[in-house]
Amino acid sequence: MARTLDDLAELSGVSRATVSRVINGGSVSPQTRQKVLDVLETTNYRPNLAARNLASGRSGVVGVVMHGGAPVSFWDAYFSQLLTGICDSLTSQAAGMMLWLGDRTKEETLDHILGMGMLDGVIVTADTIDDPLVDGLRASDMPVVLVGHRRADRDASYVDVDHEAAARAMAEHLITSGRTNPIHISGRPDSVSGRDRAIGFRKALQRAGIPAEDAVVAGDYSEEAGYQSVKGLIADGRRFDALFCGNDNSALGAYRALAEAGLKVPDDVAVAGFDDLKFAAELDPPLTTVRQGVGDIGRESARTLLSLLDDPESGPRRVLLPTELVVRRSTGS
Amino acid sequence: MARTLDDLAELSGVSRATVSRVINGGSVSPQTRQKVLDVLETTNYRPNLAARNLASGRSGVVGVVMHGGAPVSFWDAYFSQLLTGICDSLTSQAAGMMLWLGDRTKEETLDHILGMGMLDGVIVTADTIDDPLVDGLRASDMPVVLVGHRRADRDASYVDVDHEAAARAMAEHLITSGRTNPIHISGRPDSVSGRDRAIGFRKALQRAGIPAEDAVVAGDYSEEAGYQSVKGLIADGRRFDALFCGNDNSALGAYRALAEAGLKVPDDVAVAGFDDLKFAAELDPPLTTVRQGVGDIGRESARTLLSLLDDPESGPRRVLLPTELVVRRSTGS
DNA sequence: GAATATGTTGAGAGCGCTTTCAAGGAGGAG
DNA sequence: CTCCTCCTTGAAAGCGCTCTCAACATATTC
Numbered sequence: 001m002a003r004t005l006d007d008l009a010e011l012s013g014v015s016r017a018t019v020s021r022v023i024n025g026g027s028v029s030p031q032t033r034q035k036v037l038d039v040l041e042t043t044n045y046r047p048n049l050a051a052r053n054l055a056s057g058r059s060g061v062v063g064v065v066m067h068g069g070a071p072v073s074f075w076d077a078y079f080s081q082l083l084t085g086i087c088d089s090l091t092s093q094a095a096g097m098m099l100w101l102g103d104r105t106k107e108e109t110l111d112h113i114l115g116m117g118m119l120d121g122v123i124v125t126a127d128t129i130d131d132p133l134v135d136g137l138r139a140s141d142m143p144v145v146l147v148g149h150r151r152a153d154r155d156a157s158y159v160d161v162d163h164e165a166a167a168r169a170m171a172e173h174l175i176t177s178g179r180t181n182p183i184h185i186s187g188r189p190d191s192v193s194g195r196d197r198a199i200g201f202r203k204a205l206q207r208a209g210i211p212a213e214d215a216v217v218a219g220d221y222s223e224e225a226g227y228q229s230v231k232g233l234i235a236d237g238r239r240f241d242a243l244f245c246g247n248d249n250s251a252l253g254a255y256r257a258l259a260e261a262g263l264k265v266p267d268d269v270a271v272a273g274f275d276d277l278k279f280a281a282e283l284d285p286p287l288t289t290v291r292q293g294v295g296d297i298g299r300e301s302a303r304t305l306l307s308l309l310d311d312p313e314s315g316p317r318r319v320l321l322p323t324e325l326v327v328r329r330s331t332g333s
Numbered sequence: 334m335a336r337t338l339d340d341l342a343e344l345s346g347v348s349r350a351t352v353s354r355v356i357n358g359g360s361v362s363p364q365t366r367q368k369v370l371d372v373l374e375t376t377n378y379r380p381n382l383a384a385r386n387l388a389s390g391r392s393g394v395v396g397v398v399m400h401g402g403a404p405v406s407f408w409d410a411y412f413s414q415l416l417t418g419i420c421d422s423l424t425s426q427a428a429g430m431m432l433w434l435g436d437r438t439k440e441e442t443l444d445h446i447l448g449m450g451m452l453d454g455v456i457v458t459a460d461t462i463d464d465p466l467v468d469g470l471r472a473s474d475m476p477v478v479l480v481g482h483r484r485a486d487r488d489a490s491y492v493d494v495d496h497e498a499a500a501r502a503m504a505e506h507l508i509t510s511g512r513t514n515p516i517h518i519s520g521r522p523d524s525v526s527g528r529d530r531a532i533g534f535r536k537a538l539q540r541a542g543i544p545a546e547d548a549v550v551a552g553d554y555s556e557e558a559g560y561q562s563v564k565g566l567i568a569d570g571r572r573f574d575a576l577f578c579g580n581d582n583s584a585l586g587a588y589r590a591l592a593e594a595g596l597k598v599p600d601d602v603a604v605a606g607f608d609d610l611k612f613a614a615e616l617d618p619p620l621t622t623v624r625q626g627v628g629d630i631g632r633e634s635a636r637t638l639l640s641l642l643d644d645p646e647s648g649p650r651r652v653l654l655p656t657e658l659v660v661r662r663s664t665g666s
Numbered sequence: 667g668a669a670t671a672t673g674t675t676g677a678g679a680g681c682g683c684t685t686t687c688a689a690g691g692a693g694g695a696g
Numbered sequence: 697c698t699c700c701t702c703c704t705t706g707a708a709a710g711c712g713c714t715c716t717c718a719a720c721a722t723a724t725t726c
Binding site: 667668669670671672673674675676677678679680681682683684685686687688689690691692693694695696 | 697698699700701702703704705706707708709710711712713714715716717718719720721722723724725726
């Protein structure tokens with residue numbers, strides 16, 4: 001069995017260079033090409049990636065670094081779907097992927113591994129506004145695509161969901177279904193997603209002529225924050241007939257607090273979430289929420305990186321993916 | 334900035350070979366080593382993996398292939414925890430990991446990618462008894478560690494959970510808490526886990542002098558199967574006071590069927606699951622189940638592969654990890 | 667002091683591939 | 697028929713590293 005280019009060259013009676021050309025699409029005469037292709041077919045040869053990488057400077061391998069999160073339901077689903085999406089795109093282009101589950105603090109380690117010199121580019125999740133890892137990566141000359149984005153990265157390529165538009169749509173849904181006092185329990189304020197959703201929410205309110213100043217209370221995406229925020233609102237005697245929670249998780253907490261207060265969803269208060277996690281449809285009542293195509297984000301980010309590698313000169317890519325408003329009974333009248 | 338070994342060699346006034354020795358732990362005199370280390374420190378040199386791989390034949394990168402499953406809750410959690418565990422072990426040994434989310438049918442693609450010649454070894458999930466991918470991999474000369482195992486692979490290295498012992502323990506728990514007619518709704522019969530759990534269950538029954546012949550009904554790990562199996566048992570007029578479901582998912586179905594039949598958990602029927610998914614603790618009543626340390630499986634499998642690579646001669650490794658019986662109210666008297 | 671063992675070092679030969687360069691052949695223009 | 701251009705091809709120079717081998721220096725033994 002032929003293992004190296006030289007073997008193939010000998011078998012097909014041409015030089016190594018010619019075989020290489022056939023494989024990599026160089027200019028070769030039809031009959032020579034055919035001769036080599038014949039041999040290639042019978043021999044199931046596999047080029048040695050390391051050698052190819054060493055000689056050409058590219059490896060066909062991209063890195064993916066994700067910040068390890070606690071294994072909570074959101075993270076698990078996000079993780080698996082994102083990676084699956086990335087893998088989809090990558091394998092369709094015969095590219096490989098190396099994975100690093102980063103620890104946000106271990107910039108050093110990661111920077112090292114990535115500087116290892118065999119990655120063509122990297123995809124990195126970047127939701128939080130401050131992230132030494134992302135900064136380090138972007139400072140290097142490694143092509144990077146961010147999943148999620150940070151306003152500060154003016155010249156970064158990223159793929160994200162349009163949080164602002166999604167939140168606006170949700171707020172409009174609430175308003176058009178007759179709610180006049182919606183409140184937003186926001187996500188982590190140090191995340192772009194949290195901030196953008198709040199911004200979108202506010203804009204929709206303003207557009208509808210509803211005062212937005214006090215309509216946002218700070219949460220952090222946790223169930224507990226959802227619970228406590230609602231408790232707080234009630235204790236303060238605030239009036240509200242709709243709650244747009246930063247994510248499904250905090251909506252869960254909101255449900256609990258409302259139940260304890262004897263308030264009915266959706267009759268007394270409409271509740272909406274964000275993410276469309278599995279349990280959202282199974283709550284009582286089923287939760288209106290926003291579905292982000294996490295798999296699509298993954299696919300798109302890989303595609304974006306690949307295109308960036310193809311043509312590095314053409315500047316950063318910014319992709320904002322649409323979301324889907326999933327209306328269920330929790331906001332029904 | 335020094336980029337190659339030769340640069341370093343020049344800077345420290347020794348030969349390239351000596352620098353290589355310092356880096357890779359060869360025998361070098363203390364003062365020479367120090368000289369080189371000094372230079373190394375100021376220069377933050379990163380070896381070129383591709384070159385190293387090409388020259389040495391090893392890459393420090395292992396492959397991980399997982400069969401893509403539908404994004405169901407078990408899969409998501411399993412996926413993320415397993416990968417996190419693997420990553421833990423790997424990075425602690427400065428090894429990298431390439432990921433393939435295989436499609437069971439695409440043996441060809443995967444075989445190709447893996448034959449790419451830059452992987453030191455691979456970890457592959459292998460629960461189903463028949464799997465062309467696993468077969469192809471094992472037929473190659475690539476060191477492989479299976480996560481999960483198949484009885485047929487006599488000489489394979491694997492890491493798995495002791496399903497049989499876990500099931501036995503669960504059955505014993507049921508019996509010692511006074512149940513005399515336990516039924517097992519099994520998992521997929523084409524999976525080792527499903528079969529072993531059933532075997533363990535049967536053995537415990539036999540040991541307790543309970544007839545085991547009809548005590549197992551075939552399921553497939555789905556919620557629907559749990560539901561239908563229980564429906565069927567009731568329709569057949571079968572007597573049972575305990576249900577050990579193949580996994581938490583099917584326990585969910587069992588809960589539903591029991592509720593519809595007006596049977597109370599645990600008073601009329603004890604119910605137990607397997608996996609300890611997130612929702613298990615939140616059911617009403619909370620579900621007794623078996624917790625597998627998926628993260629540990631991942632960590633252990635990476636460790637096993639690394640040790641296999643270290644010393645390939647010493648034969649296959651088989652690791653059976655213990656599980657934890659998590660007793661909750663669903664089996665309380 | 668000669669002979670041997672032990673330890674440290676540098677030279678150099680690859681690892682399998684890509685890519686440049688120049689040589690050779692074919693075809694077109696004059 | 698000659699000159700020039702264009703295309704195909706092979707030779708060969710690396711890519712950056714590891715590792716063998718031989719050379720040399722030093723320590724040990726008799």
